[in-house]
Amino acid sequence: MKRIGVLTSGGDAPGMNAAIRAVVRKAIYEGLEVVGIFHGYQGLIEGNMELLTLGSVGDIIQRGGTKLFSARSLEFRTEEGQQKAIEQLKANGIDGLVVIGGDGSYRGSMTLTKNGFPCVGIPGTIDNDIPGTDYTLGFDTALNTVIECIDKIRDTATSHDRTFIIEVMGRDAGDLALWAGLAGGAETIIIPEVEFDMEEIVEKLKSGTARGKKHSIIIVAEGVMSGSEFASHLMKHANIDTRVSVLGHIQRGGSPTGRDRVLASLFGARAVEVLLAGHGGRAVGIQNHQVVDYDMNEAFEKGEDFDLLMYQLSKELSI
Structure with missing residues (x-):
């Protein structure tokens, strides 16, 4: 193996740039060339790429987003598009590919591997929903962003004796909502993995008011419903007036935390090592503090484990 490619795909996540940097510098250290592919799989199909040097990835470890940009590609989902991608890889002398992204990006890399082209995945998504790794790149940064927002919203919620509903990202996974809700002291956390009981939520709100509580914070994961939808249900069910804050894409931005920078560096280096060993169709991650x-395929067949004990603890501590 003499030349590898690297691309980012799907939603951006803090730490992607740090991972790109690690891939490039580790590969060059090992005597390889690295080609950066812009705009994900669509850029791969179009041949939008360039050779990366040590200087190309200088001063990006602290930057959010992705230097290589990202895009979703409907064309890549077709056999014709996949064949174009493989032809571009071969034409540019690329022997292996590192894909940084979420589950959709991983499935694309598995398709390329099945077609004889070795790929290794690095989990880059704030959703923390990739099977086989305890944490994904961007999760820790997004978590801290959400916690900071919760703390600020709590100040105004207290000042006005109000219940605030905060909608957070996470797609079909509740990790971001659960971790942020527990760390931010939310009274109620609504996540896709556990069915909620509106009667129980109303009772908790009324009980808090009865003992003099000045505010309540409800965290709603977008995979369940929007914050506005939940507010409407609450109003119909118990005539409780609320305010809704949708954190939106602010959760994806910002300089990555130290934890995400270290994980990105570890993941990027390991991905290069896996390709050098001649393996494809694999992903890197962290399990029990070990890279x-x-x-x-095995990871996606097994699926993701959800921490029900943490969810139960959040309920016990929010009485």
Whole structure:
């Protein structure tokens, strides 16, 4: 193997730039060339790429977003598009590919591997929903962003004796909502993995008011419903007036935390090592504080584990 490619795909996440940097510098250290592919799989199909040097990835470890940009590609989902991508890889002398992204990006890399082109995935998504790794790049940064917003919203909620509903990202996974809700002291956390009981929520709100509580914070994961929808249900159910804050894409931005920078560096280096060992169809991650690589197909077949004990603890501490 003499030349590898690297791309970012799907939603951006803090730490992607740090991972790109690690891939490039580790590969160059090992005597490889690295080609950066712009705009994800669509850029790969179009041949939008350039050779990266040590200087190309200088001063990006602290930057959010992705230097290589990202895009979703409907064309890549077709056999014709996949064949174009493989032809571009071969034409540019690329022997292996590092894909940084979420589950959709991973499935694309598995398709390329099945077609004889070795790919390794690095989990880059704030949703923390990739099977096989305890944490994904961007999750810690997004978590801290949400916690900071909760703290600020709590100040105004207290000042006005109000219940605030905060809608957070996470798609179909509740990790971001659960962790942020627990760390931010939310009274109620609504996540896709557990069915909520509106009667129980109303009772908790009324009980808090009865003992003199000045505010309440409800965290709603977007995978359940929007914050506005939940506010409407609450109003119909108990005539409780609320204010809704949708944090939106602010959760994806910002300089990555130290934890995300370190994980990105570890993941990027391991991905290069896996390709050098001649393996494809694998992903890197962290399990029990150890950096690992594992078979993508097996991980997705097994699925993701959800921490029900943490959810139960959040309920016990919010009485």
